[in-house]
Amino acid sequence: MLQNLSSPSLQPSSASPSPFTHHSSQNYSHAKPWPLQKRPLTRLSCASSGPKRKMVPQSEKLEAEQLVRSIMWNMNGKEPVLKTLNKYVRVVRTEHCFLLFEELGKNDKWLQCLEVFRWMQKQRWYVADNGVYSKLISVMGKKGQIRMAMWLFSEMRNSGCRPDTSVYNALITAHLHSQDKAKALGKALGYFEKMKGIEWCKPNTVTYNILLRAFAQARNVEQVDALFKDLHESIVSPDIYTYNGLMDAYGKNGMIREMESVLSRMKSNQCKPDIITFNLLIDSYGKKQEFDKMEQVFKSLLRSKEKPTLATFNSMIINYGKARLREKAENIFQKMKNMGYTPSFITCESLIMMYGLCDCVSRARDIFDGMVQSGKEMKVSTLNAMLDVYCMNGLPMEADMLFKSAKGLGIVPNSSTYKLLYKAYTKANMKELLQNLLEHMDRDGIVPNKRFFLEALGAFQSLPAGMETATATTVVGSPLGRSKT
Secondary structure: OOHHHHOHHHOOOOOOOOOOOOOHHHHHOOOOOOOOOOOOOOOOOOEOOOOOOOOOOHHHHHHHHHHHHHHHHHHHOOOOHHHHHHHOOOOOOHHHHHHHHHHHHHOOOHHHHHHHHHHHHOOOOOOOEHHHHHHHHHHHHHOOOHHHHHHHHHHHHHOOOOOOHHHHHHHHHHHHOOOOHHHHHHHHHHHHHHHHOOHHHOOOHHHHHHHHHHHHHOOOHHHHHHHHHHHHHOOOOOOHHHHHHHHHHHHHOOOHHHHHHHHHHHHHOOOOOOHHHHHHHHHHHHHOOOHHHHHHHHHHHHHOOOOOOHHHHHHHHHHHHHOOOHHHHHHHHHHHHHOOOOOOHHHHHHHHHHHHHOOOHHHHHHHHHHHHHOOOOOOHHHHHHHHHHHHHOOOHHHHHHHHHHOHHHOOOOOHHHHHHHHHHHHHOOOHHHHHHHHHHHHHOOOOOOHHHHHHHHHHHHHOOOOHHHHHHHHHHHOOOOOOOO
């Protein structure tokens, strides 16, 4: 089966940019792409996001993006949303608001999305549109605001809109972001069955892709098979995202047999693998340390029309590192350079972690220092990787020295930085370092919640008897210990 990845019957397509991430804009997004067509003000019915829209010239897209950047810059300057929008009232239209929803959603500003929406509704040019509601429901779902997503769904129907497939897809996805996964899956299936009974809301390929991936993530193989059977009997067909989404979900759960079954199904349906397919197989086999299969897929990739991406090599480097196969990791890095690839900061972080896992702390630090000397902007994830290397190798003092010098390197520690140091200092019984760390957190305005301490308490299991109480007293006695958690 793996040998056939590059066979003529399964020659990969030339599509696809980025590995290990599924293209939400192509597969799991549920709103139609902007811009929405400007419609006559005399129209009273709700516009559907279903009909095809005219292609917008590239120059108009660039102008719209530039305007949205200007608006976002003003908003980031702490100017009230409505004041900013009113400044641009003569030029802002639906397509600009659609882009604003995208940008605000990326920055976790879902409340501002609602402010923009309310402002939009008051404009003379506004016409209720399924695409707008679909996008807003999607944003709310991603931020865990399920009740707000449901309110928008009701608001849409009250405004005279008739929900279509894209809206139901957005609603299903919103529910799947809920913490109660069992309840969310039940709701999703309920909407799915309801869609099948509405002529203009029939499930499409995206609907099946969302549900198949969700049930695969939940390890519910029986329901995945039932959905595939339903898909086979429907008028829609699986696509590359169907198979990639399933294989990725199974692979991340370590369900290699199920992942290979999907690969076999993909082959039998004459669906060509793309770089995403190759990368997720390489990553899944690497995480299970099935290196023979991982290397076999890599060779198939090199023989195919597809080209490896940086993520292909990053995955192999870190997974070899976890198995302490330093030579193999170094060889794949050398191959990457020989093929003309320039290491990214993620590649460097992968090398840092690989050397740390292989007990080569000095080599890891050489890479970190090289990144500092390069003059490029340092990322907090790189700092965290180096700190993690020190901590996993029992060097808390070195970790503390690097932590104290971080701001001088232009790196601002985040909650993950504090969490990994808290765990390490607790495990090493370094009371003074722990107290200093808590004071740093207090000064930086990092207020840990209950989850922070519960995760850190996992380190207590390896402490000597009595140390648990001593550390707990340290926390309670600190300013943070008195904070609301």
